[in-house]
Amino acid sequence: MNREIKIIIRLLALTLLLTMASCRTYEIHQGNVLEDENVWSIMVGDSKFKVESLLGSPAMKDPLHPNRVRYVEDHRNIEDETEQEKLRTIEITYDEALRVKKINYIGFDQGLN
Numbered sequence: 001m002n003r004e005i006k007i008i009i010r011l012l013a014l015t016l017l018l019t020m021a022s023c024r025t026y027e028i029h030q031g032n033v034l035e036d037e038n039v040w041s042i043m044v045g046d047s048k049f050k051v052e053s054l055l056g057s058p059a060m061k062d063p064l065h066p067n068r069v070r071y072v073e074d075h076r077n078i079e080d081e082t083e084q085e086k087l088r089t090i091e092i093t094y095d096e097a098l099r100v101k102k103i104n105y106i107g108f109d110q111g112l113n
Helices: 002-022 036-040 048-055
Strands: 027-031 068-077 086-094 100-106
Touching: 036 048, 048 086
Parallel strands: none
Antiparallel strands: 027 068, 068 086, 086 100
């Protein structure tokens, strides 16, 4: 009888542990990490090398427009139900010399630039 109680207690403890582990939530961050300081320091005329040094490799390259790239940041914090999803995109178009020709900001607070 004593052995059966120990087994039941262990099973209950294991069940409780697995239940608690499955309740944990995580932050989800996909794509590029777009830090505001780096984003707003990119200017028309900057080289592709400088842009990639600041932002990394682009998340999306357009095969139909090889001089256009997109940096996409998708960030969600599941633990904080009040925090909204952050989805931001920078679309950069380069000229033939691989210099920034045009920058399009999507989902950014435009008051910062």
